[in-house]
Amino acid sequence: MPPRRKVQFTQESVEQQLQQIHLLDQSSSSENLEQLGPIIKQIHTNRQQDTYLRTLQALIDSKDAEIEKICSENYQDFISSVSTLFTVKSYTHNLRDKIGTLDSSVSQIGRGLAEKKRALLQSKKTTTNLDEAIDSLQASLRILDVVDRVGEMVKEGKYWSALRSLEDIQSMPQSSLSQTPLFQHILMSLPSLRGQIKDAVTASTKQWLLEIRNLTGEVGKLALEAMESRTRRWRSRREKDPMLRLSRVGSAVETVSYETTDDMVLETLKVDFKPLYQSIHIYSTLDSLDELRKSYQADRKAQSDLILPTPLQLSSLVPLTEQIIGFFIIESHILQTTNGFRSNAEVEELWDAVATRLTEAVDGALKNETDPDSYLRVKETLLAFILTLEAYHYSTTPLHAAIFHLFERYATLLERQFSKRFRDIVVQDDYQPMHVEKPLEKEAVLKVVWISGSEQSELAGASTPLNFPWSQSFYLCCEDIRDFVQRFYQFVEGVSQHHRNVDELLSKSLDLILSNYVSEGYGGNLTKTSTLSQVAQIITNLEHFEVACAELERSITAIRSAAQRGSTIRLTAATSFRKTQTRASTRITTLINLKLDDFFGLAEYVWTPPTREDAPSMYLYELVNWLTTVVDSLQISDVHKDEAYHGAAAYIAQCLMDFLTDRNTATMNENAMANVLIDVDFLEEQFRSAGRENLVSLFSELRAVRSIQQQRSSFPITVAEFLVPSRRQTTFVHVKPKKLTAVLEKLARYGASCRDQLSRERGEKRRKEADAVGRLFPGEGPLIDLA
Secondary structure (H helix, E strand, O other): OOOOOOOOOOOHHHHHHHOOOOOOOOOOOOOOOOHHHHHHHHHOOOOOHHHHHHHHHHHHHHHHHHHHHHHHHHHHHHHHHHHHHHHHHHHHHHHOOOOOHHHHHHHHHHHHHHHHHHHHHHHHHHHHHHHHHHHHHHHHHHHHOOOOOOHHHHHHOHHHHHHHHEEEHHOOOOHOOOOOOOOHHHHHHEEEEEEEEHHHHHHHHHHHHHHHHHHHHHHHHHHHHHHHHHHHHHHHHHHHHHOOOOOOOOOHHHHHHHHOOOOHHHHOOOOOOHHHHHHHHHHHHOOOOOHOOOOOOOOHHHHHHOOOOOOOHHHHHHHHHHHHHHHHHHHHHHHOOOOOOOOOHHHHHHHHHHHHHHHHHHHHHOOOOOOOHHHHHHHHHHHHHHHHHHHOOOOOOOHHHHHHHHHHHHHHHHHHHHHHHHHHHHOOOOOOOOEEEEEEHHHHHHHOOOOOOOHHHHHHOOOEEEEEEEHHHHHHHHHHHHHHHHHHHHOOOOOOOOOHHHHHHHHHHHHHHHHHHHHHHHHHHHHOOOOOHHHHHHHHHHHHHHHHHHHHHHHHHHOOOOOOOOOOOOHHHHHHHHHHHHHHHHHHHHHHHHHHHHOOOOOOOOOOOEEEEEEEEOOOHHHHHHHHHHHOOOOHHHHHHHHHHHHHHHHHHHHHHHHHHHHOOOOOOOHHHHHHHHHHHHHHHHHHEEEEEEEEHHHHHHHHHHHHHHOOOOOOOOOOHHHHHHHOOOOOOOOOOOHHHHHHHHHHHHHOOOHHHHHHHHHHHHHHHHHHHHHOOOOOOOOOOOO
């Protein structure tokens, strides 16, 4: 506390106080001298006493003058007051002396006290300075100790405590220490100390990232094992409950029933995220969280880039997916637990980049792979990878698209592999009915092939040993079709997308295999097969394949996985089998016709016989006997037998017509035509007795040609009637003008060669009729040379 200042008295203030003093109070009988006491006392206490005294004297003098004036004015009172004034004056002189004496004493005493007080104040000031110095030194020591402990806490990893200690230093209240150079230096060094803490935290984060990278593979492996166990449990439950048949792992129903948390893997491995959380806290306190966020994103991106090797080896795909799964499980945990440190966009950016590089790497690794099983193994790995990361809410749509792209290549390879197998099966078939000896063998075959329900029941009730209608190739093809479909859907089992596209690919692949390698394979064998029984067996196989296509469409849903939904399968290969059946039927007809040519080679027709025969040609007996025996013994359906008979009968009719119109036969008479007609009658009778009345119409042209040129009084039909369009389009619809012209010309030549007039006239008539038919149809042209 500063020393109290002494009051300074001026002349004006003293005069004012004296003017207020009334030495003589009219109302009082005593002198008013007490009022001078305080003034005199104050004067004595003032260091400038002499000045005050002189001033007092001057004032007294002025009062004397005033008194004298008053006395003059109040003479009566003056006389009485003079004595009083002299008394006062004497008192004043005495008082002045006393005041001088007292002033001297007071001055002497004051100087002693002042010296003592000065010494005491100096002592107190020194003591105060010592206390302040001690306090400052102690405070400085405490601060230095705090600074020293900050370094130790940084070494011990107690970054938050170190940072809080620095905050305590900065927030210390104002004191004498605050103005010291040491404290100012410490304050200036606080940013550097914070930087040291920040650097230490950054280093611990980098070390933690390295440790985390070493753990990611183990995290991913445990996650895959957990997903595999989860899949097995769900598959078992799904098999027990038909209502869950279409629910896959990760669906809403399955997710609700799955009780384990997503952090189970991290809890099992006891992954410590404390260093990262501590870094986030420190950087947030230092207002540098964005810096840590950018640094962390860059570090994690660099680590994600290091996961994928170039080029990728398929043998390392599983550990690679484990690394990626572990990486993004950790990212998911950080995203959920750091309250804004990581954003969804940042994690998705990393995920999209890794997913893109993974699909490209897998695609490159499979570029030259020709084994479908390699694609299947890759699919299983990727599917487990997808299911695991879907549980952590990562978007796997691009990966599903990549799997479907791989599936298309897999389907192509599978199609190529099975195409060769189907081609070998068809080529190596002996085209003999498949034979089984035991009931178990029969049941095993019937479980594989696709046949109609009625045939299935019929064959199931048949006793063994048994010959099936089909040959070995039909059974083996059905077996391979089942294997093909199973392996086809095995690739997309568990994949939740593209079902309709999968079914379309399956339809196309099956159509391609069945049409190009089975149906066309049979068709190729037809040209190499000259045995009717083998051709008939091919027809039977084709018929069963046609039925199998329809049955396969209905049963394909049961063949594919129970959890695999899809559209309806539609096969167009049945059309190809029908076309090949037509070719096979034509091949049977061709082979029969070749044999018929041998019989017709035995025919010896006389074209100008003098008389008509009573019986048909002998070669026709053998021909009909062979034809009926062979065709009826063929193991084909009645439709194809009818086609075989129809083809044979049409060929016989054609051959007989060719006999009549042969260019090498220049002349022919009525008896020859009658003999051919006797053969036609025989053939028609044979076909009728065999129950083939429909074949009789095939000989209509022969009969029509015969009826046109034949002159009978009971039923006259002339060429003139043939020339009438309405008549020609009804009665003679089967007659070809070209052939009719050839027959008429041959009859005309025969008549011209005869010597009797009647025959010559008849020959001339035939010539005119031939000319008339030729003029009516000039584009047809003659079959024989008329020259």
